[in-house]
Amino acid sequence: MTVKFRAALVAVGAVLALGAAACGGSSSGKAGTAGSGGTFKPAAQTGGTLTVWVDSTRLAAAQLYQKQHPEVKMDIVTYDGDANGSNYLQTKVSLFNRTGSGWPDVVFSAENNEAAWAVPAGFTAPLNKGLIPQATLDGWATNANAPCTVDGTVYCLRNDLSQTVLWYNDKLMKQWGYQVPTTWEQYQALGQKVATEHPGYLVGAAGDTFTPEVYMWAGKCGANQITGAKAVTVDTTSANCTKMAGLLDTLILDKTMSTSSVFSSDFDKNEADKILMMPGPSWYGGALFQGTFKTPAGQIGVAPMPQWAGDSSPSVGNVGGGTWLVSAHSKNLKAATDFLTWATTSDDYQGKLAPGYPAYTAAAKTWLAAQSASGYYADDITAPLTAAADQVWTGWGYGQFSQEAIWAATVTPGVNAGKTITSLLPAWHDSIVNYAKTDGYQVASK
Amino acid sequence: MRALWPGRAGHGFVAAYVVLLIAFGVVPTGYAVYFAFTDGNARFTGLSNFSRAASDFRFVPAVEHVALYLVFWLASLVILVVGLSLLLQRMSARGVSKALRFLYYIPGALAGAAGVMVWLFVLDPTVSPVSFLLRAMGFDTFGQVVAPGQLPVLFTLIAFWTGAGGWIVVMHGALNNIPHEVIEAARIDGASAWQTARRIQIPMLRKWIIYMVILAFAGGTQLFVEPQLLAQASVGVAGRDYSLNQLSYDFAFQNNDVNTAAAISVELLLVGLVVAAVFVARSGFFDAD
Numbered sequence: 001m002t003v004k005f006r007a008a009l010v011a012v013g014a015v016l017a018l019g020a021a022a023c024g025g026s027s028s029g030k031a032g033t034a035g036s037g038g039t040f041k042p043a044a045q046t047g048g049t050l051t052v053w054v055d056s057t058r059l060a061a062a063q064l065y066q067k068q069h070p071e072v073k074m075d076i077v078t079y080d081g082d083a084n085g086s087n088y089l090q091t092k093v094s095l096f097n098r099t100g101s102g103w104p105d106v107v108f109s110a111e112n113n114e115a116a117w118a119v120p121a122g123f124t125a126p127l128n129k130g131l132i133p134q135a136t137l138d139g140w141a142t143n144a145n146a147p148c149t150v151d152g153t154v155y156c157l158r159n160d161l162s163q164t165v166l167w168y169n170d171k172l173m174k175q176w177g178y179q180v181p182t183t184w185e186q187y188q189a190l191g192q193k194v195a196t197e198h199p200g201y202l203v204g205a206a207g208d209t210f211t212p213e214v215y216m217w218a219g220k221c222g223a224n225q226i227t228g229a230k231a232v233t234v235d236t237t238s239a240n241c242t243k244m245a246g247l248l249d250t251l252i253l254d255k256t257m258s259t260s261s262v263f264s265s266d267f268d269k270n271e272a273d274k275i276l277m278m279p280g281p282s283w284y285g286g287a288l289f290q291g292t293f294k295t296p297a298g299q300i301g302v303a304p305m306p307q308w309a310g311d312s313s314p315s316v317g318n319v320g321g322g323t324w325l326v327s328a329h330s331k332n333l334k335a336a337t338d339f340l341t342w343a344t345t346s347d348d349y350q351g352k353l354a355p356g357y358p359a360y361t362a363a364a365k366t367w368l369a370a371q372s373a374s375g376y377y378a379d380d381i382t383a384p385l386t387a388a389a390d391q392v393w394t395g396w397g398y399g400q401f402s403q404e405a406i407w408a409a410t411v412t413p414g415v416n417a418g419k420t421i422t423s424l425l426p427a428w429h430d431s432i433v434n435y436a437k438t439d440g441y442q443v444a445s446k
Numbered sequence: 447m448r449a450l451w452p453g454r455a456g457h458g459f460v461a462a463y464v465v466l467l468i469a470f471g472v473v474p475t476g477y478a479v480y481f482a483f484t485d486g487n488a489r490f491t492g493l494s495n496f497s498r499a500a501s502d503f504r505f506v507p508a509v510e511h512v513a514l515y516l517v518f519w520l521a522s523l524v525i526l527v528v529g530l531s532l533l534l535q536r537m538s539a540r541g542v543s544k545a546l547r548f549l550y551y552i553p554g555a556l557a558g559a560a561g562v563m564v565w566l567f568v569l570d571p572t573v574s575p576v577s578f579l580l581r582a583m584g585f586d587t588f589g590q591v592v593a594p595g596q597l598p599v600l601f602t603l604i605a606f607w608t609g610a611g612g613w614i615v616v617m618h619g620a621l622n623n624i625p626h627e628v629i630e631a632a633r634i635d636g637a638s639a640w641q642t643a644r645r646i647q648i649p650m651l652r653k654w655i656i657y658m659v660i661l662a663f664a665g666g667t668q669l670f671v672e673p674q675l676l677a678q679a680s681v682g683v684a685g686r687d688y689s690l691n692q693l694s695y696d697f698a699f700q701n702n703d704v705n706t707a708a709a710i711s712v713e714l715l716l717v718g719l720v721v722a723a724v725f726v727a728r729s730g731f732f733d734a735d
Contacts, residue, residue, distance in 0.1 A: 084681055091699040121702065207589065209681045259589070261681065265572040266587050408682030416589040416683075434503045438701060 040126050046331045049073045050339060053089075053104040055081025058159070058322070061108075061349045065342055072335055081110040081322070084209075085402045089114065093123045103327045105336040108159065108343075110322045112147040115155045116400035118325060119229075124155040125328040131337045132157075139345065142390040144359040147398040148323055150229055155325070157344045160356030161364075162281040162321035163388040164218050167289065170301040170378035172201075172276050180277075180301075183309045184219065187277075188247045194276055195254035203277045205258040205267070206248050206421075207412065209404035210319040214279050217317030217396045218305050219244040223432060226397025227444075232436050235446035236429040240308070245421040252415070259415050262288060279305060281319035282357040282385055290376055301378040302385060315393035321359065357385060364389070401435040475715065481708035495709035499697070502706075508690045511598070515689075516666045518602040523662050524655060527610050531617035531651075532643050547618060550611035561608035562675045569600065592676060592684040601672045609665075613658050620654045621647060656729045664718040670695070690714060 050072055054062050062076045082089045089109055096102040103123065118124045127148075128137055137145070137154065141161060148156035166187075168180055176198065181187040191203040206215065216223060221241035225233040235241070251257035260267040262280075272293040278284065285302070289295040305316040324344055326336045343349060350358040351366025358364045368382045410431040414424045429445065436443050451457075485491045499505055530550070537543045553561060567573055570588040571580045585591045592600065624647060632642045648655075673685030673692060687693050690710055698707035726732065 084678060086678070087699055094699055094702060117702070260587055261589075263681075264588060265570060269572055402682075405682045405686055408680075409686055412589065412683050413594050416587070416593060438502065438504075440701075 040129060040328065042125070042333055043329050043331050045333060047335070048331060049075045050106070050332050050335045051075045051077065051104040052339065053077045053079055053107040055079065055083065055108060055110060055322075057081070057355060058108045058343075060353055061343045064349055064353065065339055068348070072339070077104065081108060082114070083110040085111065085405050090117055090121075093118070093121055097121060097123075103329045105327055105330040105332050106339055106343075107325045107327070108322055109325065110320060112158075112318075112321060112323060113398040113400060113402070114323055114325060115148050115150055116398060119150045119155050122328060123325070125326045125330065125333065126153045126155060127157065127326065127337075127340075128154040131326070131333065132341060136341065136345070139360050139362060141359055141361050141364070143392060143394060144321075144389075146394070156323040157340060158359035159322040159324055159344060160283070160354065161359050161389050161392075162283060162319045162356070163385070163392055164214055164279055164281050164305050164317040164319065165384050165388050166277060166279050166303040166305055167275075167284055168277040168301050168303060169275060169295075169299050171299045173301075178276075180303045181306050182304070184244070184247060184306045185309050187306045188250060190277075191251040191256040192254055195251075195256045198276070199255070201256065201274045201276045202258050202271060203251060203256045204279055205260065205262050205271075206252065206415070207258055207260040207264070207267075208262055209408045209412075210281075211248075211411075212403055212407045213317045213319045213396075214281070215244050215248060215317070216241065217393060218279065218315060219308065220311075220315050220393055220395060222395050222446075223428065224396050224399065224403050226399050228442075230440055231442045231444070232397070232399055232432075233444040233446070234429055234432045234436070236425045236432070238446070241425060242422060243308070245425055249420040249422055252421075263292070268292060281317075281321075282388070283320075283355065285371075285377065285381065286355050297376045298378055300376070302381040304384050304387060305391075314387075314391050316388045316391045317396070318392045321356065357389070399436065399441065400439045401432070401441075403432070406431050406435055478708045478711045478715075481705050482712040485705055491705075495705045496713065498703075499693075499706050499709045499713070502693070502697075504687045504693050504696075505690075508687065508693045511688050512667055512669055512690055514598045515601050515669055516663065518598050519605055519666050520659060520662055522602055522606055523610060523613065523658065526606070527613045527617055527658065528648065528651065528655065530610075531614050531621055532647060534614065534618050535621045535647075536639065543618075547615055550614045552611065553607050554609060554611040556608065558608060558671050559675060562604055562672050565600075565604045565607070566675065566679045588680065589683055592680050594684060597673070597676075597684055597688065600676075601669065604672050605666075609662075613662075616658070617651065617654060620651055624650050652729065653731060656725050656731055660722045660725050663721050667714050667717060 052062050052074060054076065056078055058081070059076070059078055062074070066072070066074050066076065080086050080088050089107060093103065115124065125131060128134065132154075140158060144158045144161060145154055145156075148154050148158060166180065172178075173180060178190060178193075179186075181190050187203065194201050194203060204215075205211075208214075212221075212223065219240050221244055222233065222235045222238055223241065225235070227233055248257060252259060258267060258271050260271065262278075273295075275293075275295075280288070285300065289300045304314070307314050324340050326333070326340055330336045344358075345360045345363060347363055347366045350360055350363035352370060354363075354367065358367050364386070368385065371377070371381060407428065410428050411421060411424045414427070415421060433443050433445055482495055483490060483492065485495075534543050534546055537546065556564070568576060569580070569591045571577045571585055571591065572588070574580055580591060628646060628650075629642060632646055637645065668691050669689040670691040673688040674695075677685040677688070677692075685692070687696050691714070694707040694710040694714075697703045697710065
């Protein structure tokens with residue numbers, strides 16, 4: 001081979017690999033803007049168009065606000081709302097930080113842990129330091145804004161709560177003479193009874209990414225105890241964790257606990273009409289039973305989440321519940337704050353239009369009244385949902401790493417392959433520790 | 447006028463390509479190399495970004511995943527593309543070749559992501575048009591189909607379906623370039639179809655096969671769209687940080703660490719270069735016939 005050919009060879013090789021590399025993940029730049037840290041310095045307030053990013057569900061909020069406030073010049077942009085951990089918002093903000101422009105003024109996110117990255121990225125404006133009065137902030141349900149609070153400063157506002165409750169089919173319960181369980185022990189016993197008396201029927205589903213949030217969180221399993229801005233304690237083998245894992249394993253083996261996702265086509269086709277009970281968040285009622293499963297009116301009831309026998313402090317889990325953020329770079333802080341306050345507190349939207357349980361207590365009352373008046377539910381849903389709103393267990397936090405993603409990648413494939421959740425607890429532990437460390441967390445593990 | 451600058455049209459075309467290559471190939475690559483050796487404050491850091499990437503708990507599994515995928519993908523590409531092209535060549539006399547070439551090419555005409563979306567439906571036993579096949583293989587749910595152990599095969603299937611048609615068309619063209627007299631002589635000498643393929647057609651296709659392997663290798667190491675979409679569709683059960691490119695993406699946008707992300711990209715570039723160099727050197731790719 002001649003020298004010339006060798007040179008050509010290198011050149012061709014370079015071109016071949018280059019094109020691919022350029023298309024791939026080689027986008028680079030300086031590290032993001034430093035954390036907002038100390039005092040907040042707003043950008044020069046020049047006004048202009050208010051840019052609002054919402055998901056398709058929250059589009060109604062932005063549109064209604066625009067209708068009621070025609071004087072505000074708005075640019076409403078719909079995006080995926082960061083649902084399913086798509087990281088769209090974080091990706092875009094990281095790029096905007098690099099280019100120094102492009103940030104939206106207000107953003108809705110379906111994820112609860114946005115503050116964990118958005119605060120260090122310098123994207124969010126502190127809301128309780130002059131932008132929104134404390135009297136207004138006091139109107140939120142207990143701990144509702146915990147995911148938004150970093151070192152005592154509130155960086156976002158909770159849109160809706162996703163406290164878990166026990167949904168059940170009132171008609172079947174009465175028909176078969178069953179009592180709605182109040183403890184996890186009773187719940188498991190009833191599941192085992194259903195397996196023999198009414199095989200094919202379900203008492204829950206554990207195939208979703210939020211299985212750990214419905215069962216492990218509610219059962220006080222301390223797998224995800226966020227103890228500081230960058231500190232987490234991980235314990236997946238405590239008594240509460242192994243008890244809950246054992247409960248799920250028993251019911252999965254009995255086939256009364258589904259291992260399919262409640263949003264999958266096979267669940268909808270084969271199992272949706274076989275639900276006797278299902279622990280799940282407040283939005284299951286409208287989104288799942290009424291919307292996806294088309295369960296007829298008058299059948300679905302709500303009961304408090306079961307508790308461990310002898311445990312006197314009731315606890316429930318939480319599955320999502322979106323947040324609203326105001327950009328620290330906004331040149332329209334007043335308009336942005338007005339919109340934010342309206343979108344999270346107004347009866348017109350939160351009370352009457354919003355699909356989920358409003359995090360703002362006054363709006364929640366209106367919302368609950370409307371739900372009861374709809375006549376869809378078998379009994380009054382107000383009491384169990386209102387009580388659960390204040391019982392979300394605070395031993396589980398909102399880290400930057402996604403608990404849903406970790407469970408989905410670590411535990412779900414094992415369950416699909418026939419392993420028990422109990423046997424996967426150590427792998428779950430290691431995975432949480434690894435992801436937490438990668439995101440810069442100090443990890444204490446037990 | 448014409449004599450002043452012969453072939454200027456050719457230079458014009460090449461110039462446009464060179465400009466695009468520099469703007470979207472060379473400059474971004476130089477930028478990536480720069481970031482791979484610096485930190486967030488633009489200080490030179492030597493190889494520390496590379497060691498940070500290599501010591502990440504996701505790195506070794508990602509290398510294994512991509513390596514396994516490349517084995518499946520390159521083997522299927524070489525065997526099936528060459529085999530199908532030879533079949534196509536034999537059928538050309540019967541007039542079905544054109545229809546088949548068109549058929550092979552259709553999946554390639556779908557954009558990459560759209561092709562993957564089609565497969566997401568095909569692989570879900572509840573909605574798949576071939577659900578009977580999936581059930582016969584013991585898969586009742588989407589979760590069982592996308593089990594981690596099956597991903598290299600699934601990604602190979604998807605990549606083959608979306609990418610192989612174009613190569614079959616290329617190989618078919620190359621086979622047509624083999625002088626008719628050579629094939630004719632082989633037939634007169636009593637060579638069977640298999641002997642003709644093995645002793646004459648495949649050796650004469652060698653450079654095209656090498657070319658295909660080099661490009662497919664470089665493309666294969668960049669595995670991203672298939673696992674990324676599958677991760678979204680399977681809500682994370684499969685593939686969220688499966689490949690090196692996904693890991694690089696995660697470093698850049700999840701961990702806000704573009705420098706380590708760039709280090710992974712540079713490693714992929716190096717691997718692509720070295721493999722291309724080895725193949726080219728050993729095959730005499732640029733030797734004059």
